[in-house]
Amino acid sequence: MNARRTDAAPWYRQAAKLIPKHIYLKSIGTTLFISLFFCAYFYVLKNPAYPITVMPTTLLDSLIDFQPLALPVYLSLWVYVSLPPIFFATRGELYRYGMAAALTCLAGLTVFYFWPTTAPVADIDWARYPDMLFLKNIDASGNAFPSLHVATAVFSGIWLHHLLRRLGGPWWILSINGLWCIGIAYSTLATRQHVAVDMWAGVVLGGLAAWLSLRHHLKTTVAIKVSQPLI
Numbered sequence: 001m002n003a004r005r006t007d008a009a010p011w012y013r014q015a016a017k018l019i020p021k022h023i024y025l026k027s028i029g030t031t032l033f034i035s036l037f038f039c040a041y042f043y044v045l046k047n048p049a050y051p052i053t054v055m056p057t058t059l060l061d062s063l064i065d066f067q068p069l070a071l072p073v074y075l076s077l078w079v080y081v082s083l084p085p086i087f088f089a090t091r092g093e094l095y096r097y098g099m100a101a102a103l104t105c106l107a108g109l110t111v112f113y114f115w116p117t118t119a120p121v122a123d124i125d126w127a128r129y130p131d132m133l134f135l136k137n138i139d140a141s142g143n144a145f146p147s148l149h150v151a152t153a154v155f156s157g158i159w160l161h162h163l164l165r166r167l168g169g170p171w172w173i174l175s176i177n178g179l180w181c182i183g184i185a186y187s188t189l190a191t192r193q194h195v196a197v198d199m200w201a202g203v204v205l206g207g208l209a210a211w212l213s214l215r216h217h218l219k220t221t222v223a224i225k226v227s228q229p230l231i
Helices: 011-018 023-046 059-063 068-075 091-114 130-138 148-166 171-190 196-227
Strands: none
Touching (some): 068 130, 068 171, 091 148, 091 196, 148 171, 148 196, 171 196
């Protein structure tokens, strides 16, 4: 077991030093990435190439009631996915992470194109919930399986856990990260944007993508350290 260095700066000071590194690349890159994703997402959503399949509900869907207060948690995904990049120190790490995130989204979009799906119509008067109605009008409950909302949350959550641990983050910050990720996944059901089948598929996609990309990242990091000459 690797002992934590006693002379290391507190995790939050290390994090504060990482945030300004390549700040323009981080901010512009994240904004551009999200913008391009939305363009592709809404194009596939509005132009299905094949008949649309309505996803089935399960027992879990019947156990979770519609909860309009879950909307802020649902929308917080776009803050959540922006967090991992700020804790990278080098351009190489940022590029590799961005490529892995892009491939994750591309996998989901490919499924959406060849197998368009939608969540079943909920027996809810959306006019009673203006904020939810706004979401439904912009993002219809299509592109359902797998839930990319959940996939990107899980992908970001696993990476964020790794990065916070690398900084020596305490248990409570790791717990907040885990609860936030779980909350986003839960909100997809509570807002009736997805059903449980979509959510679990998103967990699998995001988890597998994070595992593969982290494995590659760690191997690359070790290779770089080995190749560096000793001074």
